[in-house]
Amino acid sequence: MAEMIDPFEFKQCISLxxxxxxxxxxxxxxRDAIAVVSDESIFHHTYQYFLKGHVLEYTNxxxxxxxxxxxxxxxxxxxxxxxxYAFRNIDELRHELLNVIDSYLENFPEPREAMxxxxxxxxxxxTLTFPVGIKVKNLAEFLIAVKYIDAAAIYYHFYEARVxxxxxxxxxxxxxxxxxxxxxxxxxSIDLFMHSIEGIREHIIEAVEREVRTEMEVIER
Amino acid sequence: xxxxxxxxxxxxxxxxxxxxxxKLNNRSFLHINSTRAGGGVAxxxxxxxxxxxxxxxxxxxxxxxxxxxxxxxxxxxxNSLQGNFERITEDMWQHHYEVNRRNAERLxxxxxxxxxxxxxxxxxxxxxxxxxxxxxxxxxxxxxxKEVSDYLIRYCSRYDAAIFSVAKFTRAMxxxxxxxxxxxxxxxxxxxxxTDEEIKETLNKFQIPTDRPIILQVSRFxxxxxxxxxxxxxxxxxxxxxxxxxxxxxxxTDDPEGEIVLKEVQDYASDDPDIHILLLPPFSxxxxxxxxRAATVVLQKSLKEGFGLTVSEGMWKGKPVIGGATGGxxxxxxxxxxxxxxxxxxxxxxxxxxxxxxPEMASRMGEKGREYVRNNFLITRQIRDYLSVWxxxxxxxxxxxxx
Numbered sequence: 001m002a003e004m005i006d007p008f009e010f011k012q013c014i015s016l017x018x019x020x021x022x023x024x025x026x027x028x029x030x031r032d033a034i035a036v037v038s039d040e041s042i043f044h045h046t047y048q049y050f051l052k053g054h055v056l057e058y059t060n061x062x063x064x065x066x067x068x069x070x071x072x073x074x075x076x077x078x079x080x081x082x083x084x085y086a087f088r089n090i091d092e093l094r095h096e097l098l099n100v101i102d103s104y105l106e107n108f109p110e111p112r113e114a115m116x117x118x119x120x121x122x123x124x125x126x127t128l129t130f131p132v133g134i135k136v137k138n139l140a141e142f143l144i145a146v147k148y149i150d151a152a153a154i155y156y157h158f159y160e161a162r163v164x165x166x167x168x169x170x171x172x173x174x175x176x177x178x179x180x181x182x183x184x185x186x187x188x189s190i191d192l193f194m195h196s197i198e199g200i201r202e203h204i205i206e207a208v209e210r211e212v213r214t215e216m217e218v219i220e221r
Numbered sequence: 222x223x224x225x226x227x228x229x230x231x232x233x234x235x236x237x238x239x240x241x242x243x244k245l246n247n248r249s250f251l252h253i254n255s256t257r258a259g260g261g262v263a264x265x266x267x268x269x270x271x272x273x274x275x276x277x278x279x280x281x282x283x284x285x286x287x288x289x290x291x292x293x294x295x296x297x298x299x300n301s302l303q304g305n306f307e308r309i310t311e312d313m314w315q316h317h318y319e320v321n322r323r324n325a326e327r328l329x330x331x332x333x334x335x336x337x338x339x340x341x342x343x344x345x346x347x348x349x350x351x352x353x354x355x356x357x358x359x360x361x362x363x364x365x366x367k368e369v370s371d372y373l374i375r376y377c378s379r380y381d382a383a384i385f386s387v388a389k390f391t392r393a394m395x396x397x398x399x400x401x402x403x404x405x406x407x408x409x410x411x412x413x414x415x416t417d418e419e420i421k422e423t424l425n426k427f428q429i430p431t432d433r434p435i436i437l438q439v440s441r442f443x444x445x446x447x448x449x450x451x452x453x454x455x456x457x458x459x460x461x462x463x464x465x466x467x468x469x470x471x472x473x474t475d476d477p478e479g480e481i482v483l484k485e486v487q488d489y490a491s492d493d494p495d496i497h498i499l500l501l502p503p504f505s506x507x508x509x510x511x512x513x514r515a516a517t518v519v520l521q522k523s524l525k526e527g528f529g530l531t532v533s534e535g536m537w538k539g540k541p542v543i544g545g546a547t548g549g550x551x552x553x554x555x556x557x558x559x560x561x562x563x564x565x566x567x568x569x570x571x572x573x574x575x576x577x578x579x580p581e582m583a584s585r586m587g588e589k590g591r592e593y594v595r596n597n598f599l600i601t602r603q604i605r606d607y608l609s610v611w612x613x614x615x616x617x618x619x620x621x622x623x624x
Contacts (some may be wrong), residue, residue, distance in 0.1 A: 012233045016609050017400040020393040042619055115545075117363055121388035123400065126613050130624040132236050150233040151596070 004032055007135040008173045010145060012153040013160060015048060015125035022122040026113045027070060030062065031101045039090040040124035043163075046084040046093060048125065050159050050197060051152075059193045060084070062097060063121075069114040075104045083193070085162050129156070139178060139215065143208045146170075151197045158200055159192060170204065183211045222275035223601075230601040238601060240624045241608040242276030248311050249352075251306050251332035255341035256470075257284050258503040260361055260441070261403060262338050263532050268406040268600055278608075279471070285324040285342045290316060293477060295341045298373065301366035302340065303445065303525045309369055314389065318344045334611045336384075341516075343376040352579040353614050357381040359403065359527045361548040363389045379613055384607075386528045387549045388559040399610050402552060404603035405533045405594070410506035411535055413516055423511035426469075429497055434464045434517035438510055439534070440594065441470045445525040447545065449489050450566045452496065454522065457570035459495075462577045467553070469499040469512055513538050516585070518576045522569050525545055533598040536560065536590030541576045541583040543569055559590040 020041050024030035046059035058064040059080045067076030078100045087093040099162045105111075114120070132153060136142045138209070146154070157169035165172065168188065175184035190200060226235060250273060254262050266282050273280035287295070294317055325348035333352045337345055339359055341565040356377050362370060362385070374394050377383055391398045393486055405412055420532040424431060436455055438568060440446040448468050455466040468486065470479075483500060490496040513519060518540045519535030526548030533553050535542045542560035546549035554560040561572040576583040616622055 013603065014233070014237060014609065016613060017388070019388060019398040019400060020384070021391070021393045021398070023389075117389060119389070121391070123388055125620045126609075126618075126619070128237065128612075128624060129621065130237055130240055132233055150231050151240055152231070153235050188604060 005137050006173075006177045008142060008169075008177070009131055010128055010134040010136075010149055010153050010157070011131045012150060012156045013127050013129040014049060014152065015046075017123050017125055020122040024114075024120045024122075025100060027066070027072070027075070027105060027111045030065070031098060031105070033122055034062070034094060034097050034101070035122075037122050039094075041122045042090050042094050042097075043175065044123055044125045046082075046097075047159065047163060049152050049194070051155055057135050058098055065114075065120045069118045069120070070111055072104070072108070075101070075108075075111075078104065079180050085192075094155070130178040134207055139174075139180070139212050140210060142174075143205065143212055146201060146204055146208065151201070154197050154204075158197075158204075162192075183207060222271050224620050225408050226566075226599075226601050227578060229595075230599050231596055234599075234601045234605050236486065237624070238276060238605050238608070241605065241612060243276060244255065244612060244624070245333075245608060246277040247279060248334070249281065249332040251330070251335045251352075252280070252338065253285060253328070253335070253342045253345060254282075254338035255287070255292075261528070263404070263602070264353065264411070265403060265600065266338075268329060268409055269604055272604055276465040276604075276608075283328050285321065285345075286327070287320045287324075287341070289477075291320045291341075292403065296477060298340050298369060299360060302362050302373070303370040304361075304366065306366055307369070314372060314422070318347075319584075320343050321618055324347070330395045331585065334408045336448060337380075340373055342371060343405070346376055346379045348352060349379075350432055351384075353611060355382045355384055355610065355614075357384045359386060361387070361390055361525050361527055362392060363387075365392075371510045387552060390548075397614070399606075401603065401606040402549060402598060403528050403530055403611070404598050404600045406600040407537060411510050412534060413510065417506070419507070420514050423508045424515055425510075426508070427497060427499055429467065429515070430465065431515070433495075434462065435467060435512075435515055436464055436518050436520060436573060437467045437469070437512055437516035437535075438520040438522065439469045439531045440521065440523070442479045442486060444478075444482055444524055447522045447524050448482070448486045450488055450524075451520055451522050452486070452571070453566045454520075454569035454573065455496070457567065458573045458577070461574055464573075464577065465495045465497065467497045467499060467512060467516070467529070469501055469509065471501045471503050509534075510538075516540055518573050519570065520573070521545065521550060522563065522566075523550065526550055529553070530598075532560070533594045536587070537594045537598075539584070539587040539591045542585050542590060543572045543576070545569075553593070553600075555593070558586070558587055559593045609622050 022033045024033050041120045063076045063079035066072045082092050132146050136145050161169040171184040171188040174180040190203045256263050270280045270282050294313045301307040321344035331350045335352055335354045336357050338357045347434050378394045384399045384401050385391045386402050388400050438451050519540045521529045521532045521544040521546040528549030534543050544554045546562040546564055554562050558561045563569045
């Protein structure tokens with residue numbers, strides 16, 4: 001009898017945006033607010049940056065604002081280089097953000113103010129997750145699903161999963177349930193900061209398609 | 222009704238709508254605003270109520286009634302919340318309250334969730350009977366006249382939550398404040414696909430020639446929409462590219478200033494035969510749709526804006542758009558990706574010329590814009606968000622909810 005395989009269930013999430021009531025019009029105010037704002041707000045402005053789906057000059061909202069509104073290009077490069085997934089919790093990430101801003105302020109103590117109306121608004125989100133009604137149990141089904149699923153589902157399994165599990169859902173399932181270690185590593189190694197969600201989708205499709213093609217060519221004896 | 226959106230709206234939004242519909246099944250959801258026709262709020266409510274009903278929610282829409290003085294006062298309140306100084310006396314506020322009190326007697330305010338749109342009916346909170354009350358602000362309140370916003374916040378802070386279109390419109394009111402952009406309906410008369418015949422019919426009706434590129438701005442005749450600035454930009458473009466300008470707008474019953482501004486615009490356009498100023502009656506949605514589809518470039522050169530949904534309307538039709546960098550317009554136009562943001566008449570003229578001279582770029586941005594609207598600014602997403610807020614308020618304190 002064939003071995004039972006745990007199916008992969010596609011889910012997605014939406015984020016309901018909520019104001020924290022805090023805003024900053026210059027770098028010092030940004031720094032002071034980052035020090036005290038909720039974990040959810042830090043999470044939103046860093047991890048959830050990719051939910052926007054376009055981009056990709058920067059990797060988080062703080063870098064985006066420093067570059068576009070304060071026109072502090074070097075600072076925005078430093079901030080863009082922060083990988084939120086490299087930290088164990090939000091507080092560690094918060095400290096790194098503060099370190100980068102503090103050292104910039106030491107060298108450039110008087111950065112400009114943002115124009116009126118262009119202040120940084122600290123938001124946070126409430127997340128609603130739900131299954132999208134698609135379960136797959138082999139590589140070919142997985143490939144078709146990834147091709148046509150909403151971008152928000154790719155976000156949920158590829159980005160958001162790392163906060164829950166430390167690794168993306170796709171590569172975990174491919175390794176644990178389908179025993180596809182090599183393919184799993186290939187997907188895990190896609191640089192999530194260098195692509196839009198659609199770009200991530202394309203890379204996954206390419207890797208899985210190659211694997212499916214190889215599988216089809218195998219002659220079973 | 223909701224099934225009509227399959228293949229148009231993102232599937233995830235439709236799935237979540239059904240799930241929220243199951244959770245909130247048979248519960249009542251009352252919307253109240255101040256006009257049945259004209260303006261974006263009425264337009265979206267016309268479309269939203271049947272969809273909510275189709276999802277199994279007992280949705281109602283009521284409109285408050287007021288005398289001329291009331292709408293004069295609320296227009297002044299509206300203007301001052303958008304940053305134009307107007308004096309609102311205690312007597313005027315009292316009249317504002319009194320008209321709402323009379324409406325509260327007339328209307329059935331009993332519902333599980335009540336969504337009050339804009340400042341006109343905001344005092345109705347004083348007559349709350351039951352349910353969760355949310356105040357929906359569609360106005361750019363980023364730089365209001367303080368005394369006016371402070372007075373209004375006395376009412377607003379009594380709601381369970383407030384909803385703004387853009388983060389920078391939020392005010393510290395001591396209640397939960399959500400950010401939900403408005404939306405367009407892709408299957409409405411205003412946005413559905415049209416045949417070439419239908420488009421031609423509209424152009425013939427208004428005697429608009431099709432031998433040259435068309436620049437279009439659709440909006441109320443309101444100074445914040447800068448119709449004069451649009452004519453100035455057109456005149457700058459006209460030196461280099463022969464083109465036609467259409468300024469089209471509908472009157473709204475809650476906007477007594479419209480006629481004065483229309484007259485100013487007509488005078489300024491003088492007798493230029495290539496400027497077409499169209500005062501469209503309410504419910505001219507199909508004509509607006511046809512004009513947008515016939516346009517070469519869509520403008521929304523607002524100086525102040527609640528959200529500026531005509532931008533999304535243009536983008537949904539695959540048109541290159543140019544918008545004033547104000548209110549919700551920068552949320553729709555990602556500069557250089559889905560269109561161009563401008564800060565001046567000269568900027569608008571320059572970008573129009575760029576589009577007219579680079580049709581390939583215009584169509585690429587138009588395509589990107591359409592996809593961006595599909596994912597972010599369709600009515601299904603907005604209803605999804607309203608129901609989510611209601612659901613979240615009832616499950617207060619949790620930052621992740623599984624459905």
